[in-house]
Amino acid sequence: MTTLQQVALRAGCSLATASRALNRNGAVSDLMVRKVRRAAAELGYRPAVPAGGKLGRRPVIGVLIPSITNPVFASSLSSIQNRMLVAGHGVLIAQSDYDPAREADAVASLLNDQPTGLILTVCNPASSAALLPSLPPTVLLNNMPTSLFPAAVTADNHGAGRELTEMLIDLGHRRILFVSGNFAASDRAQHRYEGYRETMAGHGLSPIRAMEIPFVGVYDQLDLSAALTAFSPTAIIASNDLLALGVIGALRREGLSVPGDVSVAGFDGIAIGRLMDPPLTTIEMPDASMGAAAASLLLDMAENAAPARHLSVAHMLRRGGTVRAI
Amino acid sequence: MTTLQQVALRAGCSLATASRALNRNGAVSDLMVRKVRRAAAELGYRPAVPAGGKLGRRPVIGVLIPSITNPVFASSLSSIQNRMLVAGHGVLIAQSDYDPAREADAVASLLNDQPTGLILTVCNPASSAALLPSLPPTVLLNNMPTSLFPAAVTADNHGAGRELTEMLIDLGHRRILFVSGNFAASDRAQHRYEGYRETMAGHGLSPIRAMEIPFVGVYDQLDLSAALTAFSPTAIIASNDLLALGVIGALRREGLSVPGDVSVAGFDGIAIGRLMDPPLTTIEMPDASMGAAAASLLLDMAENAAPARHLSVAHMLRRGGTVRAI
DNA sequence: CTGAAAGCGCTTACAG
DNA sequence: CTGAAAGCGCTTACAG
Numbered sequence: 001m002t003t004l005q006q007v008a009l010r011a012g013c014s015l016a017t018a019s020r021a022l023n024r025n026g027a028v029s030d031l032m033v034r035k036v037r038r039a040a041a042e043l044g045y046r047p048a049v050p051a052g053g054k055l056g057r058r059p060v061i062g063v064l065i066p067s068i069t070n071p072v073f074a075s076s077l078s079s080i081q082n083r084m085l086v087a088g089h090g091v092l093i094a095q096s097d098y099d100p101a102r103e104a105d106a107v108a109s110l111l112n113d114q115p116t117g118l119i120l121t122v123c124n125p126a127s128s129a130a131l132l133p134s135l136p137p138t139v140l141l142n143n144m145p146t147s148l149f150p151a152a153v154t155a156d157n158h159g160a161g162r163e164l165t166e167m168l169i170d171l172g173h174r175r176i177l178f179v180s181g182n183f184a185a186s187d188r189a190q191h192r193y194e195g196y197r198e199t200m201a202g203h204g205l206s207p208i209r210a211m212e213i214p215f216v217g218v219y220d221q222l223d224l225s226a227a228l229t230a231f232s233p234t235a236i237i238a239s240n241d242l243l244a245l246g247v248i249g250a251l252r253r254e255g256l257s258v259p260g261d262v263s264v265a266g267f268d269g270i271a272i273g274r275l276m277d278p279p280l281t282t283i284e285m286p287d288a289s290m291g292a293a294a295a296s297l298l299l300d301m302a303e304n305a306a307p308a309r310h311l312s313v314a315h316m317l318r319r320g321g322t323v324r325a326i
Numbered sequence: 327m328t329t330l331q332q333v334a335l336r337a338g339c340s341l342a343t344a345s346r347a348l349n350r351n352g353a354v355s356d357l358m359v360r361k362v363r364r365a366a367a368e369l370g371y372r373p374a375v376p377a378g379g380k381l382g383r384r385p386v387i388g389v390l391i392p393s394i395t396n397p398v399f400a401s402s403l404s405s406i407q408n409r410m411l412v413a414g415h416g417v418l419i420a421q422s423d424y425d426p427a428r429e430a431d432a433v434a435s436l437l438n439d440q441p442t443g444l445i446l447t448v449c450n451p452a453s454s455a456a457l458l459p460s461l462p463p464t465v466l467l468n469n470m471p472t473s474l475f476p477a478a479v480t481a482d483n484h485g486a487g488r489e490l491t492e493m494l495i496d497l498g499h500r501r502i503l504f505v506s507g508n509f510a511a512s513d514r515a516q517h518r519y520e521g522y523r524e525t526m527a528g529h530g531l532s533p534i535r536a537m538e539i540p541f542v543g544v545y546d547q548l549d550l551s552a553a554l555t556a557f558s559p560t561a562i563i564a565s566n567d568l569l570a571l572g573v574i575g576a577l578r579r580e581g582l583s584v585p586g587d588v589s590v591a592g593f594d595g596i597a598i599g600r601l602m603d604p605p606l607t608t609i610e611m612p613d614a615s616m617g618a619a620a621a622s623l624l625l626d627m628a629e630n631a632a633p634a635r636h637l638s639v640a641h642m643l644r645r646g647g648t649v650r651a652i
Numbered sequence: 653c654t655g656a657a658a659g660c661g662c663t664t665a666c667a668g
Numbered sequence: 669c670t671g672a673a674a675g676c677g678c679t680t681a682c683a684g
Contacts, residue, residue, distance in 0.1 A: 003660095003661060003662090004661065004662065005661080005662095013670075013671085014670070014671045014672080015661090015662080015663095015671085015672095016663080016664080016670075016671060016672080016673095017669085017670055017671070019662065019663060019664085020663090020664090020669095020670090023663085025663090025664090026663095026664080026669085026670090027669055027670090028669070028670080029669060029670090032669080032670085046440065046462060047440065047661085047662080048660085048661055048662075058435070058438035058439050060386075060416075060418065060439065067404065068394070068400050068401075068403055068404040068407065069397065069400045069401050069404050069597075071395065071397070071400075074394050074395050074397075074400045075394075075395050077394055077419075078393065078394040078395050078421065081394065081419055081420070081421060082421070085420075085432070085435060090386075090418045090435070090436070090438070090439045091418060091419055092386065092416045092417060092418055093403075093407055093417055093419055094407070094411070095404065095407060095408070106411070109384070109411060109416070110416070112384035112416070113384050113386065113416045114372065114373065136372065217597060218597035218598065218600065218601065219601070220597075220600045220601055245598070245601045246601060248601075248603075249601050249603070252603055271395075271543060271544035271546075272544065272571070272598050274544065274546045275544065275545070275546055275571045275572060275574075275575050276602070277574075277575070277578055277603075329676095329677060329678090330677065330678065331677080331678095339654075339655085340654070340655045340656080341655085341656095341677090341678080341679095342654075342655060342656080342657095342678095342679080342680080343653085343654055343655070345678065345679060345680085346653095346654090346679090346680090349679085351679090351680090352653085352654090352679095352680080353653055353654090354653070354654080355653060355654090358653080358654085373677090373678080374676085374677055374678075
């Protein structure tokens with residue numbers, strides 16, 4: 001490891017001057033700046049972290065999401081990063097892959113970087129409390145707050161589930177199937193399903209037990225034949241848009257048209273959904289604003305000791321073309 | 327800011343003992359460990375970085391990509407993160423938004439975190455050299471190496487452009503339009519276009535000047551009417567899959583069917599393309615492997631002083647249903 | 653098991 | 669414009 005002292009020696013100046021030359025703060029002659037920079041380059045000097053709480057590395061925050069390749073989380077991650085850039089914080093990432101064990105490891109790794117704070121989207125905020133040995137200020141994103149994690153930014157997934165189901169029932173649908181990702185890995189899917197159940201029951205209809213699909217990234221091999229035979233649904237709600245796209249593909253492989261034979265709707269409002277033909281009917285969640293809100297809340301807590309809050313953001317039904325009246 | 331000294335004071339021990347209690351290294355009585363940990367918790371103590379090059383934060387690397395929400399980059403970022411987790415390195419992210427000015431800022435920010443190394447996907451590796459005041463070990467991802475950045479992991483974009491064009495010509499297409507993202511922001515698009523030009527010319531066909539589309543995230547407002555009138559293309563090559571999806575939507579809005587009236591093909595092989603109906607014809611780039619390869623190369627350079635290398639990975643034509651013979 | 657003290661690599665008044 | 673020196677918060681032999 002090369003030290004500044006060695007650089008100074010090679011440049012023929014003192015430690016102090018070398019420090020000033022490299023950091024461009026104190027007054028140093030141009031000649032000396034050049035000498036020092038050259039010496040530093042030749043020696044491959046990389047500054048170590050000075051003590052004293054001064055300067056050193058930029059503060060960082062840690063972000064845990066299930067998967068970077070899911071557009072929903074990519075979108076919030078992107079806006080978190082933009083917000084943190086302005087605030088002068090670095091952003092470290094970790095992925096759980098929807099696996100509680102990996103989730104705990106991932107958070108532990110983030111902690112090794114001594115982050116100013118954490119933004120977490122966890123599998124289950126209650127059980128994730130096991131992590132808690134003195135976490136820095138933490139904001140949940142997309143998970144409901146708990147007593148241990150009182151700061152959170154969420155959408156009303158329960159209400160969104162009700163709204164979508166209500167719309168389908170209004171359009172005359174009665175046999176509505178709910179296809180979901182793994183509930184254990186997503187309390188969002190759970191809340192959406194709850195909204196569906198409630199609304200079905202409220203209309204005197206019997207909710208169908210959710211069909212749970214293990215997460216596989218992109219659902220290009222989904223097989224719905226058994227469920228179609230068993231329930232003959234006229235509409236299918238998918239617990240997220242990625243899954244909805246997979247459902248549409250699966251229906252087409254069964255020779256069914258969307259929305260001709262079966263209506264399909266999802267949640268999230270991923271951008272790609274607008275490019276499909278017909279465009280996907282979905283409940284749009286403002287992922288980017290949610291990410292930015294979580295980032296701002298975290299900064300407020302970490303820098304101004306602001307109290308933990310729960311922000312709930314509004315969603316919006318986006319009528320595409322994959323749903324029709326019966 | 328709370329210091330270890332204050333914690334020690336409150337716990338009723340010396341600085342040294344407090345340090346040992348918190349780090350669980352030297353021998354400390356259980357009672358004292360408890361006292362110190364409690365004092366630390368009460369004071370909200372967060373360790374500062376000790377000098378001396380010892381311990382401190384986990385080493386980190388920095389990753390710069392144009393945009394996290396682009397599935398291509400999300401995919402490589404994800405695999406970089408997975409590779410680095412195993413190696414015990416944190417991953418910091420930065421986005422350029424395809425803007426050279428923001429790119430420079432973003433790299434400067436990353437440097438503030440004193441990363442062990444950098445993985446960069448830049449707009450233009452030649453002009454980006456302006457960044458170079460003593461960068462740590464750096465690997466380009468998706469950019470061709472230069473003398474200043476000799477380490478790189480790339481696909482053969484030029485060859486991919488040739489291959490796709492060749493296929494369309496084989497299928498009888500003659501008027502082939504190339505629709506591209508902003509060339510200034512992507513040398514990948516440039517190389518793909520070059521492959522197209524060469525192949526067209528090689529077959530005695532006149533390449534059409536590329537239609538450049540400014541980047542807008544998701545292309546749901548693309549207007550191709552002028553180009554369609556001017557060139558009556560029977561096939562359109564898009565410089566990437568996201569754009570290809572936009573092109574297909576635009577054609578449909580013009581009342582044209584794909585591939586009935588116009589064939590469309592893209593590059594990248596994003597997962598969503600497989601879910602479309604018909605599935606997108608594209609040249610698949612192994613983004614995840616490329617990310618992992620870049621990560622491994624960087625670690626090798628940073629930890630073992632391995633020499634810079636250029637790895638070129640193989641692509642693969644994925645025949646979807648958006649192209650047909652004429 | 654505990655503490656006094658040296659030392660880590662760096663920054664920054666202070667003096668020239 | 670430059671240097672000697674104090675000091676940053678922490679770790680770690682060394683001595684008890």
